[in-house]
Amino acid sequence: MRIITISREFGSGGRELGKRLADLLGFDYYDKEIISAISKNKGIDEGYIENVLNNQGWKNFPITFRKSFAGLNGINNLNMDILLEQNKIIKEIASLGKDFVIVGRNADVLLSEFKPFNIFVCADMESKINRCIERAYENEGLKRKEIEKNIIKIDKNRAKTRELITDSLWGDRKSYHLILNTTDLEIKKIAESVKYFVINFWENK
């Protein structure tokens, strides 16, 4: 089983890269599908889950807690419950034994036993704001400054949520096989290059 995980700064095009890579390689693809599964399993609204995961996944966790979610099962807290359910679903996906690409959700850490190929996607702020404006109608009418604030907030949440389960830092070169800067680049073309890189990586092993 070959797994590609994609971590990314909000607005850097990581999700599109993941989707395109999955298409090019004929792999399964997981991203928002996971939210739907949490929603179904827990009977919680998808929008609510998405907000928790984007903006406050790390909140209300014991500060002393690290590296294992195991000890948290008894604690009654909805944020925690959603994160734990997400982790469970990600492990279940891996247990299917099929090749797949997964975007976000600290899958690189959660699935480390399967030796995934881990990509991090970043871009400069200008470029991320432009991508947000192009891609999502909900940003229409928002000022660039507001979008920037939102990007910073979401990425801060991502870094902090990662800190709950690992010492390896979000976006740090030590944590990934490949870090890509998509500033001014077309994701479609990058995807082709990354495909070569990943295939070579597996052949190399």
Next chain:
Amino acid sequence: MRIITISREFGSGGRELGKRLADLLGFDYYDKEIISAISKNKGIDEGYIENVLNNQGWKNFPITFRKSFAGLNGINNLNMDILLEQNKIIKEIASLGKDFVIVGRNADVLLSEFKPFNIFVCADMESKINRCIERAYENEGLKRKEIEKNIIKIDKNRAKTRELITDSLWGDRKSYHLILNTTDLEIKKIAESVKYFVINFWENK
């Protein structure tokens, strides 16, 4: 003119990657050639220059100094003199107008006006120590712990020398287009993938 700069952790295979990329693309290649040029221009021993650049390039610089070497020309200090000469030679190479690959020496910062494609190469410590032992006979008989100490020292010097001329951090994702982790990988195969990536990048522009 197309320029590829390669920054790297010591022992990560960055130099080999640079050489191979230059061969694959038919570009000129600069690395130790620069030390020979400094030696010739300044009448200083190559070994001495290499030691200064590897181990103490940043030393004796005024702490308040940043982002421009211009103000230093009057200061009498051999380390400074060597660094300034190196910077001058790098600019002269660019002024030839030919495509080239350059390894190390903060060329990404010094040549930023030419919009180079900037690569950073890293690897885990285990893998870097192994590479050092395989590649360089001068490491024969050195204990792994000693090699590790040396790697850490050289990389610390690289980071500090970079700090003299820019705010952008050595090895940080914001400073490069591509960061590669070469742990357990054959540089020869990586070079092919990176070639695709770089060509796509320039076509994309």
